[in-house]
Amino acid sequence: MDGPDRFVSFDRxxxxxxxxxxxxxDLDLTVAKGEFVTFLGPSGSGKTTSLMMLAGFEQPTGxxxxxDGRSLxxxxxxxxxxxxxxxxxxxxxxxxxxxxxxxxxxVRRQPRAEVEAAVRRALDLVRLGGMAERRPAQLSGGQxxxxxxxxxxVFNPPLVLMDEPLGALDRQLREQMQIxxxxxxxxLGLTLIYVTHDQGEALTMSxxxxxxxxxxxxxxxxxxxxYERPASSFVAQFVGDSNQFAGRVVRxxxxxxxxxxxxxxxxxxxxxxxxxxGARTTLSIRxxxxxVSDAGDPPENAGPAVVEELIYHGDHVRAHLAxxxxxxxxxxxxxxxxxxxxxxxxxxxxxxxxxxxxxxxPLPDHAGQEQ
Amino acid sequence: MAAGTVRxxxxxxxxxxxxxxxxLILPLFLFAAGTFVIPIGLMLVRSxxxxxxxxxxxxxxxxxxxxxxxxxxxxxxxxxxxxxxQAARGGxxxxxxxxxxxxxxxxxxxLLLRTARNARAVGEDGLGTxxxxxxxxxxxxxxxxxxxxxxxxxxxxxxxxIDLQRTDDGSIAAMPETRAVFVDVFIRTLWIGFVVTAFCxxxxxxxxxLIANAPARWANLLLVVVLIPFWTSVLVRTTAWVVLLQRDxxxxxxxxxxxxxxxxxxxxxxxxxxxxxxxxxxxPLMILPxxxxxxxxxxxxxxxxMSLGARPLEAFARVYxxxxxxxxxxGALLVYISxxxxxxxxxxxxxxxxxxxxxxxxxxxxxxxxxGLAAALSxxxxxxxxxxxxxxxxxxxxxxxxx
Numbered sequence: 001m002d003g004p005d006r007f008v009s010f011d012r013x014x015x016x017x018x019x020x021x022x023x024x025x026d027l028d029l030t031v032a033k034g035e036f037v038t039f040l041g042p043s044g045s046g047k048t049t050s051l052m053m054l055a056g057f058e059q060p061t062g063x064x065x066x067x068d069g070r071s072l073x074x075x076x077x078x079x080x081x082x083x084x085x086x087x088x089x090x091x092x093x094x095x096x097x098x099x100x101x102x103x104x105x106x107v108r109r110q111p112r113a114e115v116e117a118a119v120r121r122a123l124d125l126v127r128l129g130g131m132a133e134r135r136p137a138q139l140s141g142g143q144x145x146x147x148x149x150x151x152x153x154v155f156n157p158p159l160v161l162m163d164e165p166l167g168a169l170d171r172q173l174r175e176q177m178q179i180x181x182x183x184x185x186x187x188l189g190l191t192l193i194y195v196t197h198d199q200g201e202a203l204t205m206s207x208x209x210x211x212x213x214x215x216x217x218x219x220x221x222x223x224x225x226x227y228e229r230p231a232s233s234f235v236a237q238f239v240g241d242s243n244q245f246a247g248r249v250v251r252x253x254x255x256x257x258x259x260x261x262x263x264x265x266x267x268x269x270x271x272x273x274x275x276x277x278g279a280r281t282t283l284s285i286r287x288x289x290x291x292v293s294d295a296g297d298p299p300e301n302a303g304p305a306v307v308e309e310l311i312y313h314g315d316h317v318r319a320h321l322a323x324x325x326x327x328x329x330x331x332x333x334x335x336x337x338x339x340x341x342x343x344x345x346x347x348x349x350x351x352x353x354x355x356x357x358x359x360x361x362p363l364p365d366h367a368g369q370e371q
Numbered sequence: 372m373a374a375g376t377v378r379x380x381x382x383x384x385x386x387x388x389x390x391x392x393x394x395l396i397l398p399l400f401l402f403a404a405g406t407f408v409i410p411i412g413l414m415l416v417r418s419x420x421x422x423x424x425x426x427x428x429x430x431x432x433x434x435x436x437x438x439x440x441x442x443x444x445x446x447x448x449x450x451x452x453x454x455x456x457q458a459a460r461g462g463x464x465x466x467x468x469x470x471x472x473x474x475x476x477x478x479x480x481x482l483l484l485r486t487a488r489n490a491r492a493v494g495e496d497g498l499g500t501x502x503x504x505x506x507x508x509x510x511x512x513x514x515x516x517x518x519x520x521x522x523x524x525x526x527x528x529x530x531x532x533i534d535l536q537r538t539d540d541g542s543i544a545a546m547p548e549t550r551a552v553f554v555d556v557f558i559r560t561l562w563i564g565f566v567v568t569a570f571c572x573x574x575x576x577x578x579x580x581l582i583a584n585a586p587a588r589w590a591n592l593l594l595v596v597v598l599i600p601f602w603t604s605v606l607v608r609t610t611a612w613v614v615l616l617q618r619d620x621x622x623x624x625x626x627x628x629x630x631x632x633x634x635x636x637x638x639x640x641x642x643x644x645x646x647x648x649x650x651x652x653x654x655p656l657m658i659l660p661x662x663x664x665x666x667x668x669x670x671x672x673x674x675x676x677m678s679l680g681a682r683p684l685e686a687f688a689r690v691y692x693x694x695x696x697x698x699x700x701x702g703a704l705l706v707y708i709s710x711x712x713x714x715x716x717x718x719x720x721x722x723x724x725x726x727x728x729x730x731x732x733x734x735x736x737x738x739x740x741x742x743g744l745a746a747a748l749s750x751x752x753x754x755x756x757x758x759x760x761x762x763x764x765x766x767x768x769x770x771x772x773x774x
Binding site for chain 2: 055056057076077078079080081082083084086087088090091092093094103104107108151152155
């Protein structure tokens with residue numbers, strides 16, 4: 001069963017604190033060699049605990065973590081050969097940049113000349129050639145981040161972990177570093193596990209994203225699938241923007257289902273697994289997939305609505321809409337296309353294609369009877 | 372000159388701000404000056420002042436200062452001295468002068484007082500008259516000692532504090548072995564301070580680490596356990612050690628009951644007692660700075676080092692320990708400086724051979740009223756402390772020097 005597809009595997013891994021607090025519960029997950037997988041989730045969802053168990057700083061209460069076919073159960077962190085970048089960089093303030101980067105090589109007692117050459121290569125890799133003799137305190141946040149990266153890569157670890165590495169940087173620098181990390185991953189063929197709570201970061205960087213919630217895995221899928229076909233209403237809500245409506249499934253038919261929204265509006269939607277006739281459901285539709293028109297009906301799921309508010313976002317306009325059946329939703333309309341009719345208070349027709357809308361498990365506030 | 376008109380109001384308001392700041396610190400400044408700087412300064416000045424002899428024998432002091440110090444002084448000086456001796460008889464100035472002379476030359480006190488009782492005015496041959504009262508007045512050394520005491524400034528106390536003296540011909544030489552005590556005492560003081568600091572570091576470092584890395588609930592409890600003795604009077608803590616360590620105390624009782632020793636160990640009124648009690652009293656001064664530094668480090672540097680392949684011991688030595696250097700330096704400095712000034716603890720639990728320099732400062736201040744010597748010893752202790760602080764400031768400033 002151990003192949004390149006199962007380079008890292010979590011097998012029913014649990015971590016419990018005390019008698020009843022489960023940080024991670026029955027986690028099953030595999031990462032292939034060379035893959036970039038992001039652990040995404042809100043704080044307390046178990047993503048960092050999972051990473052710490054993989055790095056060896058937390059012991060699983062149950063289950064088995066394997067790296068390249070080898071169980072990590074009794075392997076101390078310093079023998080796992082896993083490069084790690086910490087949230088606050090964890091640079092050693094009393095060492096220079098070069099000494100920091102040389103650290104993993106000097107603890108491995110590599111010859112001095114080799115260490116120096118490797119440090120120089122690592123510095124060039126992260127474009128910090130002239131900074132070797134500085135101390136971490138003399139560097140900017142982005143530069144410190146690069147040193148931490150170089151230090152985690154210099155000993156050619158087969159697996160690199162990053163724990164919210166860009167959290168402390170401003171937006172512009174963060175986007176720049178995202179691209180750099182992605183390029184490093186491609187150039188060096190690294191296997192990389194990246195923890196973040198920023199869904200945009202997860203979507204732009206990863207090969208696959210693992211969405212965590214309450215210590216469990218909600219969905220593990222490539223970004224496109226995660227965004228287009230969320231497996232649960234939590235994922236739909238957490239990844240990207242979405243409109244969510246409560247309703248009841250009337251019938252299911254070949255991947256599509258007819259849903260009666262609370263208030264009586266009947267719409268068709270793509271049915272996620274486990275959707276059965278008669279059950280409560282939450283419908284999820286991305287705001288950019290909501291079609292708004294002034295006269296002609298959209299091809300599917302057409303209905304009336306009133307524009308409540310317009311918010312200008314530069315590249316698009318966000319239209320907050322209300323339907324007579326009580327749904328509140330918003331739509332993203334590309335700006336600059338001359339929608340003179342789109343103004344607050346105007347009656348419009350809305351709709352969406354059935355495949356753009358998914359019927360998912362009901363959110364907690366959607367589970368009850370319609371009012 | 373538009374710039375000037377713009378700048379002027381800003382300059383004035385800044386001046387007012389600065390004035391306000393000065394006024395705010397004025398009370399503290401006055402308090403510190405009045406209760407600390409001025410009294411200590413006045414006391415230290417005494418280490419180079421020598422007014423006692425000149426106060427009782429002003430004209431003799433002037434005459435002795437003019438004398439070249441060889442052989443015996445001119446007879447006129449002796450006659451002046453006799454006259455002043457007579458005048459001083461029964462006054463309250465002769466006793467301090469006698470004490471001062473006795474400190475230089477043993478037996479001088481009784482000699483001076485007896486001479487004063489028998490002195491009478493003479494027309495000529497003052498030296499002869501004095502020699503008739505006591506033959507020792509014919510010794511040049513006696514007059515040399517009086518000349519050294521003539522003041523108003525002297526290096527006598529400072530030299531004595533490091534076991535040196537002026538010989539009768541004015542050169543500096545070692546104190547005779549029987550009177551040379553202070554260098555040994557200084558070395559002992561510095562050594563005890565060093566041993567106490569080393570013990571505090573070895574015992575305090577793990578405790579500070581434990582507190583800094585324990586869960587908050589335990590950390591607070593442990594911190595209180597450290598702080599309660601810190602808030603307790605030194606006297607109480609030291610006395611508690613007397614109860615524990617004495618011949619029939621708790622520790623000896625336990626050792627004998629468990630059969631480890633048959634005869635009670637001498638744990639107190641010796642160096643062991645001093646070290647045990649001082650380490651206990653000073654331990655919080657080591658733990659608290661270490662704790663505050665360790666609290667700011669957190670677990671991630673150790674984790675980072677281990678993830679990079681360092682075994683725990685190497686990670687500790689190369690990554691954790693160097694980051695606590697500031698705490699070690701601050702703690703060691705606090706403990707060492709406090710230790711070398713210690714007085715109560717060695718006095719209560721130490722033996723005769725364990726008394727530190729402060730004991731002698733107190734002894735000369737309170738018992739023999741030799742304030743000059745007490746001041747000289749204090750000055751040297753203060754200098755040692757100041758040098759230590761400078762060394763500390765140097766090693767502490769260096770890491771940031773590259774900035």
